[in-house]
Each structure stands twice: as structure tokens, then as C-alpha cells.
Amino acid sequence: MTESTWTRKDLLGIAQLEPSEIELILDSAQTFLEVARRPIKKVPTLRGKTVVNLFFEPSTRTRSSFEIAEKRLSADSLNFSSSSSALVKGETLIDTALNLQAMAPDLVVIRHGHPGVPQMLAERIEAGVINAGDGAHEHPTQALLDALTIRQHKGRLAGLTVAIIGDIEHSRVVRSNIHLLTKMGATVRVAGPRTMMPAFVERLGVEVAYTLEEAIAGADVVMMLRIQLERQGKKLFPSVREYFQLFGLTRERLKAARRGAIVMHPGPMNRGVEIASDVADGSSSVILEQVANGVAVRMAVLYLLSGMHREAA
Amino acid sequence: MSKLLVRGGRVVDPSQGLDAVCDVLIEDGEVTRVAEGIRPGRYAEIVDAEGLVVTPGLIDMHVHLREPGQEYKETVETGTRAAAAGGFTAVAPMPNTDPVNDNRPVTEHMIKEATRHGYARVWPIGAVSVGQMGEQLAEIGDMVDAGAVAVTDDGHPVYDAELMRRVLEYSRHYDVAVIQHAEDKDLSGGGVMHEGEWSTKLGLPGWPAAAEEVVVARDLVLLATSGGRYHVAHLSTAGSLDLVRQGKARGLPVTCEVTPHHLLLTDDAVAETGFSTNVKMNPPLRSEADRQALLAGLADGTVDAIASDHAPHHADEKDVEFSVAPFGIVGLETTLSLCLDRLVRPGIIDLSRLIELLSTAPARILKVPGGSLAPGSPGDVTLFHPTKPIRINADRFRSKARNTPFHSWNLRGRAVRTIVGGRAVDPAA
Numbered sequence: 195m196t197e198s199t200w201t202r203k204d205l206l207g208i209a210q211l212e213p214s215e216i217e218l219i220l221d222s223a224q225t226f227l228e229v230a231r232r233p234i235k236k237v238p239t240l241r242g243k244t245v246v247n248l249f250f251e252p253s254t255r256t257r258s259s260f261e262i263a264e265k266r267l268s269a270d271s272l273n274f275s276s277s278s279s280a281l282v283k284g285e286t287l288i289d290t291a292l293n294l295q296a297m298a299p300d301l302v303v304i305r306h307g308h309p310g311v312p313q314m315l316a317e318r319i320e321a322g323v324i325n326a327g328d329g330a331h332e333h334p335t336q337a338l339l340d341a342l343t344i345r346q347h348k349g350r351l352a353g354l355t356v357a358i359i360g361d362i363e364h365s366r367v368v369r370s371n372i373h374l375l376t377k378m379g380a381t382v383r384v385a386g387p388r389t390m391m392p393a394f395v396e397r398l399g400v401e402v403a404y405t406l407e408e409a410i411a412g413a414d415v416v417m418m419l420r421i422q423l424e425r426q427g428k429k430l431f432p433s434v435r436e437y438f439q440l441f442g443l444t445r446e447r448l449k450a451a452r453r454g455a456i457v458m459h460p461g462p463m464n465r466g467v468e469i470a471s472d473v474a475d476g477s478s479s480v481i482l483e484q485v486a487n488g489v490a491v492r493m494a495v496l497y498l499l500s501g502m503h504r505e506a507a
Numbered sequence: 508m509s510k511l512l513v514r515g516g517r518v519v520d521p522s523q524g525l526d527a528v529c530d531v532l533i534e535d536g537e538v539t540r541v542a543e544g545i546r547p548g549r550y551a552e553i554v555d556a557e558g559l560v561v562t563p564g565l566i567d568m569h570v571h572l573r574e575p576g577q578e579y580k581e582t583v584e585t586g587t588r589a590a591a592a593g594g595f596t597a598v599a600p601m602p603n604t605d606p607v608n609d610n611r612p613v614t615e616h617m618i619k620e621a622t623r624h625g626y627a628r629v630w631p632i633g634a635v636s637v638g639q640m641g642e643q644l645a646e647i648g649d650m651v652d653a654g655a656v657a658v659t660d661d662g663h664p665v666y667d668a669e670l671m672r673r674v675l676e677y678s679r680h681y682d683v684a685v686i687q688h689a690e691d692k693d694l695s696g697g698g699v700m701h702e703g704e705w706s707t708k709l710g711l712p713g714w715p716a717a718a719e720e721v722v723v724a725r726d727l728v729l730l731a732t733s734g735g736r737y738h739v740a741h742l743s744t745a746g747s748l749d750l751v752r753q754g755k756a757r758g759l760p761v762t763c764e765v766t767p768h769h770l771l772l773t774d775d776a777v778a779e780t781g782f783s784t785n786v787k788m789n790p791p792l793r794s795e796a797d798r799q800a801l802l803a804g805l806a807d808g809t810v811d812a813i814a815s816d817h818a819p820h821h822a823d824e825k826d827v828e829f830s831v832a833p834f835g836i837v838g839l840e841t842t843l844s845l846c847l848d849r850l851v852r853p854g855i856i857d858l859s860r861l862i863e864l865l866s867t868a869p870a871r872i873l874k875v876p877g878g879s880l881a882p883g884s885p886g887d888v889t890l891f892h893p894t895k896p897i898r899i900n901a902d903r904f905r906s907k908a909r910n911t912p913f914h915s916w917n918l919r920g921r922a923v924r925t926i927v928g929g930r931a932v933d934p935a936a
Contacts, residue, residue: 209708286823286826286827287827287828288826288827306828307830308828308829308830308831309709309710309711309782309829309830310709310711310781310782310828310829310830311828313781313782314782314828314829317781328710329710329711329830330710330711331709331710331711332710363707366710369708369710392706392707392713393702393703393704393706393707393713393715394703394704394707395707397704397707397708398707398708
């Protein structure tokens with residue numbers, strides 16, 4: 195492992211990354227997993243570093259995951275969320291960024307509802323920027339933790355078939371996963387209601403299916419996406435009931451996957467909507483491992499972006 | 508009697524099928540002669556046009572001057588000064604001001620301001636509906652009497668089918684064109700860029716081509732029975748262009764304009780510029796296939812006019828998240844150079860066709876004086892160098908606004924002089 199190959203200031207998305215950079219993060223994350231098994235879950239790696247978690251969208255699990263990662267690395271972290279910030283007072287994003295910069299943080303973790311905002315921030319501030327989800331654009335640490343989980347179970351990414359099912363159009367998880375998995379040599383198959391399939395989706399380099407059965411057939415990994423319940427009963431799908439009939443993952447339907455296939459979900463799950471409880475809690479499910487891996491992946495990303503790996507080398 | 512002689516330029520005037528080196532004499536604000544070797548006589552001011560192209564004054568039939576109400580973005584003064592600097596002798600401002608130009612006083616205000624500053628003529632376009640709310644017909648006759656030359660709810664579509672039918676019918680009393688901003692707001696709802704490969708890759712809400720096309724299709728159905736003159740503003744898709752082409756083939760009184768940015772840029776610019784808000788406009792930059800169709804439409808005559816959709820915004824308004832930034836870019840000071848370099852130089856269209864698109868056709872569609880150098884025409888003349896290099900520098904725009912994706916582009920061909928009513932305009936003054 196040559197850690198010194200990480201040179202980026204920011205992690206804005208998977209689209210820009212080289213396969214070697216993805217591997218570097220995954221390998222680093224693998225070593226950080228061990229921290230969670232210690233009685234004292236803390237290493238001094240980022241002592242004295244300041245990390246700001248800038249969340250413009252409600253988020254419980256991603257923010258908590260970053261926070262735990264920061265604390266386990268001994269960074270000083272600060273949460274800045276839209277409800278408690280100046281944003282509601284009409285301050286522009288640029289002004290918020292400049293104010294933040296004035297406090298000289300080392301890293302900024304940002305979640306925002308609009309695509310491109312992390313990039314905009316990264317261009318304006320000296321601190322490293324980590325995209326924790328920008329609209330339906332990218333969610334790189336989610337794709338990385340998914341990849342780590344797959345790698346742990348399958349030993350590799352290349353050559354696998356990964357089915358991703360649900361609301362493809364509005365999902366940042368899908369876009370980052372497609373970039374990552376295709377870069378690493380896996381085949382990605384997406385499926386979902388036609389009303390939630392974006393234009394020219396095939397140009398993302400994926401196979402497209404419009405039934406759950408077709409999507410799952412022979413898949414090594416079945417990744418279910420969260421359906422935004424507020425979209426039901428409008429124009430995209432009529433009801434949760436009908437959605438489950440079309441695309442809900444049941445134990446019966448999962449039989450079409452390759453033997454030993456794993457079931458994933460980025461959370462939070464809607465039981466009985468996109469996934470039946472017995473599948474979510476069943477032996478194929480690795481959903482809670484994803485959450486555990488999320489902390490390790492975020493520790494790795496914080497570590498690499500902090501530049502501490504260069505100082506250590 | 509005032510006399511001005513434009514001497515020795517290459518005069519290109521598609522209205523007379525003229526392309527020859529000759530002189531243009533303007534007396535008391537009117538063109539009186541176009542011929543070789545005109546003797547200036549006494550007291551004539553002489554403009555040396557050797558090496559330059561001399562054309563009927565360019566007319567930008569789609570601009571936003573922001574006055575009244577948003578003078579921090581642009582005013583009639585700065586907007587017309589930008590026009591003069593860019594080679595335009597006349598502009599047609601859209602009615603989405605504050606208050607809306609749905610009444611005589613606002614129309615009169617725009618004309619009065621333009622006359623006071625004298626950089627370019629202003630032909631205001633009135634609102635179709637009161638407050639551009641899409642409900643009640645505005646007093647079109649009164650606005651036309653005050654100087655308005657067409658009607659539109661631009662900024663918004665005329666959405667209600669009955670309102671479109673009625674305004675097409677009613678506008679016939681005044682023989683003014685009804686200009687449509689074709690956008691089905693339900694289909695485009697929330698879209699901030701073209702729905703296609705790049706909106707999918709970037710995760711930005713898409714504004715599909717169909718949202719423009721269903722409105723154009725509906726309007727053409729109405730036009731067939733209502734009569735009137737229908738003009739599609741900033742047409743942006745291959746499908747809309749086909750509809751216009753079919754409409755023309757059926758003899759319908761339909762015309763359309765396209766913008767330089769839709770002719771030169773495509774939706775991938777959003778990714779290439781890293782979400783620059785200067786490539787966010789409405790309608791959005793489309794696909795390469797759409798762009799190619801528009802270029803073909805220029806050449807085959809389906810496209811009637813090129814208009815900039817000059818849409819000034821304050822830097823603070825554009826320096827925000829892509830999704831929340833206002834739509835639009837400025838164009839008065841880039842259009843001519845862009846067209847010369849990217850349309851004429853590669854031979855997509857010739858110079859005569861360009862002047863048709865930028866002057867003769869807009870005058871014909873709006874039924875305003877100009878667009879020609881035939882004797883009796885207003886003494887509005889544009890002089891430009893067809894190949895002289897220019898580097899676009901937004902910091903030196905005469906417009907108040909800087910929102911352009913063309914900053915630092917190196918182009919060949921630039922405006923040199925504009926003459927309005929026989930008087931040489933100096934935009935630096």
C-alpha cells in the first residue's frame with residue numbers, strides 16, 4: 195500500500211477518482227475497522243485537526259457516521275446544520291463558506307440538496323471538502339462503504355454483477371455506486387419504475403431492467419434503494435402497495451440471484467415497501483455491516499484528506 | 508440638413524440582394540442613396556468604411572433591459588449602450604419588468620429613456636396578459652399606440668390555451684406578432700438544465716425538450732384557425748424546429764428565433780464548467796443533436812432570426828448554487844462576434860444570410876422600420892470588421908452585467924461603429 199499516492203484536497207465524487215485511489219481508500223478503511231474492536235475506540239491520528247460537519251439537509255446516519263469517525267480519530271469536530279445556521283437568515287452559501295474559512299478548519303464535510311455545491315465550496319476555501327451527498331449527484335462515501343462491504347464478502351469487485359433497484363433518477367447513491375463499480379470492473383444493472391428512470395440512463399454504462407426478476411437474475415449483489423414515501427400518490431407511483439408488488443424484494447424473488455448473493459440497502463429502510471422484513475433481517479442481508487463499514491471508510495477519507503498520511507510517511 | 512456618408516465599405520443588404528463595395532448616403536436621418544462614388548457635397552460628415560462591412564442596423568428582437576424595476580441589473584441606458592457597442596442599432600425589450608410592461612406608461616417610459624440617451628432605438632414588446640399573470644388580456648391596443656411592436660408574456664409562457672387563442676385573434680386588430688416563450692411548466696417543473704445524458708450524470712432536475720415542443724405544437728393548432736402572427740422565442744429543440752418547418756410548409760404565419768448560445772453550446776457545458784451558473788438559461792442548453800438541427804435550420808431558412816435573449820443579472824445573484832441561480836446570460840456585446848466567427852467563418856451561413864437573421868427578418872417580424880438600406884429606410888447602419896480578432900472581456904462590457912459563458916473566448920469579427928438615424932453613436936461617451 196502506497197499511501198502517498200493520495201494527493202487530492204477534496205473528495206467531491208467518485209467520478210473523478212482513479213481505480214488506484216478507490217483501492218487506497220478501501221485498503222485504508224480496512225485497517226481502520228480494527229479501531230472499532232478496541233476497548234478504547236480512539237486513535238490520536240487527527241489530534242488538533244478541526245473538522246466541520248456542514249449539513250444543509252437533514253441527515254441522521256451520515257452525520258452520525260462522520261461524527262463518530264472524527265471522534266475516533268481525535269479530531270475536534272463541529273456541527274453546523276441549516277436549522278441552526280445563518281442560512282435561514284438569508285446568508286449566501288459563499289458567505290457561509292468564507293466565514294467558515296476564516297475559522298481555519300482543516301476539513302469540511304458537506305451535505306447539500308443541490309448538485310455541485312461541494313465543488314463550489316471546494317473552489318472557495320482552503321480546507322479539504324468531503325461531499326456527504328449533493329442532491330441527486332454524488333454520495334462518494336456511501337459508494338465506498340458499499341464497495342468495502344462487497345469486497346469483504348466477495349473478495350473482489352471485478353467481474354461481479356450488482357443489481358441496484360428503486361428510484362434511480364433521484365438517487366445520489368446510485369450515481370456514485372455506478373461510477374465506482376464500473377471503474378472497478380463490475381457490471382451494474384439498474385431497475386425501477388420507468389417513471390423513476392432518468393433519461394439516457396444507459397449512457398452511465400449500466401444495463402437497464404424494468405422488472406425486479408430480470409434485474410436480480412444471476413446477480414452477486416442486490417442493492418435496494420430507499421423509496422421516498424412522499425413521492426407516492428403523486429405522478430411517479432400510485433401507492434406503496436403497488437410499488438411493493440412491482441419492485442419489493444421478497445425472499446421468493448431473491449432466489450433468482452446467484453447463490454450466496456448479498457442484499458444491501460443504504461438506509462434508512464422502509465420495511466414492506468422496497469424490502470420485506472425477512473429479507474432485511476435474513477442471512478443474505480449485510481445492511482448493518484454497511485453501517486459499520488461506513489465509519490471505517492469515513493475515517494479513511496478523513497485521514498487521507500487531512501494530509502496526515504504524508505506527514506507520517 | 509444633416510448629411511452622413513459611409514464611404515467605401517462592403518455593403519451587404521439582403522433586403523435588396525446587395526453585396527458590393529459602395530457608399531451609403533444618409534440625409535436627415537434617412538438613407539437616400541446607395542451607390543458607388545457618391546460625392547459627399549458640402550457639410551457632409553464622412554465615415555470611412557474601407558475594409559469594413561456595412562449593413563442595415565442590427566436589431567436584437569429579444570432583450571431584457573430590466574427597467575423599470577431592476578435597475579441594479581441593467582437600465583435602458585446601459586442596455587442600449589451595450590447594444591451600440593455590440594453593433595445593434597435597435598433592441599426589443601421584453602415586458603417582464605417591474606411593474607410589468609402591460610400598459611402605456613411603462614411602454615412610454617422605455618421609449619423616452621432610449622430617446623434621451625440615444626444609443627439605440629428601443630421597440631418595446633408589451634405583455635399579453637395583465638401582470639403577465641396569464642389571465643386577463645392586457646390593453647394591447649393602447650400599448651401599440653404608445654409604441655409597442657409585439658406582445659409576449661416572455662419569462663413565462665402563455666400557458667392557458669384559450670388565452671393563446673384569444674390573443675392570436677385579438678392581436679390581428681393591431682397586426683402585431685404574438686411571441687411565445689414555449690414552456691409547459693408542468694413538464695419542465697423544477698428543471699434547471701436540459702433533460703438528457705448530462706442531467707442524468709449530474710443529478711440535476713431536467714427540463715425536457717418535450718416541454719417546449721408540446722406548447723409549440725398546441726399553438727400551431729390554434730394558429731391554423733385563429734389567424735394572427737405567431738413567433739417562437741428562443742427556440743431550442745430539434746422537435747420544435749420541425750414543428751415550425753411543418754407549420755411554414757402548411758402556410759401558417761409562424762416564425763422563430765434562436766439564440767447564439769443554443770447554436771454554440773450544449774448541455775455538457777454544465778459539467779465542463781463545473782456547474783457554472785453562466786451556462787444556466789431558460790430554455791436550457793440542449794443536446795448536440797438539437798444544436799445541429801438548429802444550425803441546419805439557419806442554413807435552410809427555417810430559422811427566421813437570431814436574437815440574444817440578453818438577460819443581465821447581478822453578480823451576486825449568479826454567485827450561488829447552480830439550482831437556485833437565475834436563468835439567463837447577457838448577449839448584446841457577444842452576439843455579432845460569435846456569429847461571425849462560429850457561423851460565417853466556417854461557412855455554415857454566408858454574410859448576407861447573417862444580416863437577414865440579425866436585421867432584415869427581425870424588422871419584418873416586428874414590422875418596424877429598418878432592416879434595409881433601400882432609399883427611404885431609417886439611417887440605421889452597422890459597421891463591422893468581418894475578421895478582426897477580439898477577445899471577449901466581460902469586465903469591459905458596457906452592460907451592467909457580466910454573466911456570460913463566453914468570457915475570454917477568442918473570436919474573429921467585431922463591431923466597429925453603429926449609426927442610428929444618421930448619427931454615429933459612441934458607446935464610450
